[in-house]
Amino acid sequence: MAENKGQEIQKQETQLQQGTEPTREGRLFMPPTDIRETNDSIVLTADMPGVKPDGVDVTLEKDVLTVCGAVADEHLGNHNGDGYAEYEVGNYQRSFALSDEIDRDKIDARMDNGVLTLTLPKTTPSQKRIEVKAG
Amino acid sequence: MEQFIDRFFAPWMPEAAEGDLTVAYPVDIREEDGKLAVDAEMPGFQKDEIDISIDKGVLRISAERKPEEKKGKSHLEERRYTRVERAFTLPAPVDESKVDAKLEDGVLHLEMPETEESKPKQIEVK
Numbered sequence: 001m002a003e004n005k006g007q008e009i010q011k012q013e014t015q016l017q018q019g020t021e022p023t024r025e026g027r028l029f030m031p032p033t034d035i036r037e038t039n040d041s042i043v044l045t046a047d048m049p050g051v052k053p054d055g056v057d058v059t060l061e062k063d064v065l066t067v068c069g070a071v072a073d074e075h076l077g078n079h080n081g082d083g084y085a086e087y088e089v090g091n092y093q094r095s096f097a098l099s100d101e102i103d104r105d106k107i108d109a110r111m112d113n114g115v116l117t118l119t120l121p122k123t124t125p126s127q128k129r130i131e132v133k134a135g
Numbered sequence: 136m137e138q139f140i141d142r143f144f145a146p147w148m149p150e151a152a153e154g155d156l157t158v159a160y161p162v163d164i165r166e167e168d169g170k171l172a173v174d175a176e177m178p179g180f181q182k183d184e185i186d187i188s189i190d191k192g193v194l195r196i197s198a199e200r201k202p203e204e205k206k207g208k209s210h211l212e213e214r215r216y217t218r219v220e221r222a223f224t225l226p227a228p229v230d231e232s233k234v235d236a237k238l239e240d241g242v243l244h245l246e247m248p249e250t251e252e253s254k255p256k257q258i259e260v261k
Contacts, residue, residue, distance in 0.1 A: 034214045038207030045203070047214050049176035049241035075174075075242050084223075087161035087176060114178035114241015 014093045027090035031069065031116070035096075042102070042120045048092045049114035050075035056116055058109050066095045067116065160219050162196070164226070171229055171247045177219065178241035185243060189231045195222045196243070 014028040031046040044067075048056070051069035059066045069092035076089055101122050108119040163174040175196055177185065185198040197220040229247035236245050 032213040033211055034209070035211040036205065036207045036209050042210075043207075045214060047178040047241070049178040052240050072240060075240065083163070083165035084226075085163045085165075087163060113180060113238075114176070 013090075027088055028093050029090050030094050031067070031092045033094065040122055042122065044096070044116075044118040044120065046092070046094070046116045046118075047114065048111075048116055050089060051092065051111065051114060051116075053111040056109065056111050058107070058118065060098065060104055060107070063098050064095050065098045065118075065120075066093065067118070068093045069116065160221075162221060162223070164223060166226060166249075169249050171225060171227060171245075171249060173223075173243075173245035173247075175221075175243040175245075176241065177238070177243050179214075180219075180238070180241070180243075182238045185238065187234070187236055187245065189225070189229065189234065189247070192225050192228060193222055194225050194245075194247075195220070197221075 012030045012032075014030040031048045033044060033046040035045075036043050046067060046069075048069035050071040052072045055070040055072055057068040057070070059068075071089055071091055098120075103121045103123045106121045108121075110117045110119075160176050160178075162176075163172075165172045173194065173196075177198060180198050180200050184200045185196070188195045197218075199218045202217045225247075227249045230250050231247075234245060234247045236243065238244075
C-alpha cells in the first residue's frame with residue numbers, strides 16, 4: 001500500500017515502568033492493541049505474531065492486567081540483521097490498568113494466528129440503594 | 136469521556152494511549168545456504184487469505200482479510216491493516232517451482248532455492 005511508504009515500520013518497544021529493569025532477555029515489544037467495549041464486556045485484541053497459545057501469559061495483579069507473549073523458538077530464526085531486515089524478533093509485553101467493574105473470574109483468552117483476544121466480562125453492577133431515614 | 140475510558144483502561148504508560156502504532160507489517164529477507172528466506176509478520180491472516188507470486192524476479196505478497204466486526208465502542212485502535220500488499224525485487228534469481236511457504240502463529244515463512252545460474256561462475260584465465 002503506497003500510503004504506508006515512509007511510515008515507521010519498526011515495532012514499538014515496551015516502555016517499562018520508570019525505575020524498573022527488564023527481567024527477560026532480549027527486546028520487549030508493545031503489541032498493537034484494540035480495545036472495544038460493549039454493554040456486557042470489554043474485548044482486548046493484541047497482535048503478537050510468532051507467539052503460540054502456550055506462550056501467552058496473562059496476569060492480573062491488583063488492578064493491573066499484564067499481557068506477555070513469548071515468541072516460539074521456531075520463529076526466532078536467523079534474525080541477525082543480515083540481509084534486508086525490517087523487524088526484530090522479541091517477546092511482547094504490555095500492561096493495562098483495570099477497573100473493579102471486570103468479572104475477574106470469567107476472563108477468557110484466545111490465541112489465533114498470532115492474535116490474542118481477551119474477553120473481559122463486566123460485573124453486573126450491584127445496585128445498592130441507601131435509604132435515608134428521617135431523623 | 137476521558138474519565139469514562141480511564142475507568143476501564145488507563146494505559147500503564149502515557150505513550151500507550153496515543154496509538155501511534157500505525158505501521159505496515161514488517162518483512163525480513165535473508166540469503167542463506169543457497170536459498171532466499173523471507174519472514175513476514177501477518178497476524179490475524181488465514182493461509183487462504185494470503186497470495187504470493189514471483190514474476191520476473193519480483194516477489195509480491197498480498198493479503199486481505201475481512202475487517203473484524205466492530206461491536207460497541209472503541210477505546211483503543213492500534214491494530215494494523217486488513218489489507219497488505221508488498222513487493223520486493225529479489226536479490227538473486229530463484230527457482231519459482233520450488234518455493235516453500237508456510238504460515239504459523241501469524242508469521243509467514245517463505246523459502247526459495249536460488250537457481251544454478253545465480254551461483255558465481257569461475258572463469259578461467261588462459
